[in-house]
Each structure stands twice: as C-alpha cells, then as structure tokens.
Amino acid sequence: MPEVRKDIVSGRWVITGTKNVDDFLSSLKPEEKDIKKCPFCPGNEQLTRPEIYALRENPTPANTPGWSLRVIPAITGFLKIEGNLYRRGVGMYDAMDNIGAHEIIVESAEHIKNISDLSTEQIKKVLNVYKERIIDLEKDKRLKYCLIFKNQRPKSSYRVGHTHSQLVGLSATPKAIKDELANARQYYGYKERCLFCDIVNQEKLDKKRIIEENNDYLAFVPYAARFAFETWVIPKIHNPDFSQEKESSLGNLAQILKNSLQRIVKFLNDPALTYAFHTMPYLRPRPGYWHTVQKDYHWHLEICPQVTEVSGFEWGSGFQIQPLVPETCAQLLRETTI
C-alpha cells in the first residue's frame, strides 16, 4: 500500500511503495523497443482507463475515435483519487495516504513524438486543456497543488512515442514550489515588487540571456541556470496563476513554447527533456497559507534538457555544476534556425 511520507530533515514529501519488488526489478530491464499497439492512438481507447475529458469536433461517443485531444487517468498512476488523506503521525514522523489526481493529456490524435511538431493551434488547445484541468481539480478540497509536466524522450527511447503530458493534483505543495513562494514573499516584503516581474525587467535590460520574446511572453536562460540550455518562459505581465492566463495571449504562449522546444530539439539533436509549469497553489482557508501569492508570485514554465548527469558533489552539496555559461546557451539557442 503506497503512502506519502515526509522527510523531516529536508521537508520533502516522498511517495513510497508504488511498486512491488518484482515489478520494480522488471522495470530496470530494457523493454521491447517497439510497443505494438500505441495506447494513445485513436482506435486503441480500450487500452486506457475511461477518459476524463476529450475534445471532439463532432459529437462521437466517449472512448471512441473522433477526438483531437484526450485526458485519461494515468495507466500506472502513483496517486489514487478515491479515499481520505488520513494524515497521521508515526512516532516522530508524518505520513498520509497517496491521495491525488494523476492524469495523462494525450496532446494529439496523430502519432507524433514531440509536442513542438504539433501546429501552434493544436498546442494552444493543449494549453487550454491544462488550464481547464487545473480549474476543475481546484474543486477537490483535498488537493493543494496541481503540477503540469512533461517527460519527452529521445528518438532512441523505447517508451511510447506519442506526445503527451501529465498532471498531478497533490495534497501538499511541492517543496520546489514552496521554496520559490517563500523567496518571492521575502523579496516582496522588502522591495514591494514582484521578484519575477523584476527578473523580466532585468533580462530585458541585459538582453544577453533572452532567446526570444513576443508581446506577451519572454523566453530566456535564467541567470544561474542549473542545467545547460535550461529555458524559462514567463508572462511579461504579472499573473500568479497560469489557469487565469487570458485566451487572447495563449496563441503567443503556444508559439513561444513551440519555438523554444524546437530550438532545443534541433540544437541538441532531440535530447530527453522535461518541462514543468510553476504556478500558485490552490488557495485554501488555512491561517498563514500563502495568501500573499496574488502579489508576490508569478507563474512560469521551466524547460530542462536532460543532457548532463548529476554528480556526487551535486547530490551531496546542493551546488550545481553547469558546464556552459547561460549567456552562451542563450546565444546558441537564439541563433538556431527553426
């Protein structure tokens, strides 16, 4: 039975016990290169659990072809939606049940591997569905945070090569977000300005880490990027909540996301990459619970190509070694023709 345990030293939550030993050991072995039937292709809907949501131009029955975008529960999810949190103390430690949502967003009916190969119009639909799912899950009072992310594998990978992203609705705000919220709140506390709005202004002034910008968004390599070619996309106008992003600007977001990913795919020859939307937590009535985020937080998208391995020094110290200076990464991506 999986459970969520708190690492009392670092404050991190760990979802533990999601596999039995046999499944774990077989997951270490290389899988068949070709998955015979793609579970995300139209016609194979019976290979997934019943859909949560689907975009259909013409009304066709649920779980049948005719959709252009489909949201399904994760096939082997590490969270379950039914049940109570059952928060408990275990001696000096804290634990709770693995309650949460874990969904797959199949971004296209076509068997295309990379999201950046979809049309800007289709990517805009994907972004709209991200927003809708975040808003829908807010109704579930057990959830505190909704994280949208993607793991994109290289060409050589054996995994399902059909573009999809994932959503997890969590009963605790992730530590990575909490750290950002705390820093942003502290910064606002003494400067009375949003930390991220200031970053946008600084980057526009410095120019050398900017990859691309349009009327609504900026794509840049952060000043202290943790990974080579790490790229952030951020709205130029203050907005803490991705799900409140205006319909009128989503086309520009789709375009800058497509371009940013295309640059990375082209320059690094289709590397493994991840992205994650960092947005504000759900506001829950709890004393002192991030109630200042409307002013001091600012959503952004972090894209990280997985091109270097983490060394023992990095694990042990929390320092990170990034072989290329961010200004060089930005220049190389900026000059990549797409």
Ligand SMILES: [Zn+2]
């Ligand atoms: Zn497919």
Ligand SMILES: [Zn+2]
């Ligand atoms: Zn801001």
Ligand SMILES: [Zn+2]
């Ligand atoms: Zn972030």
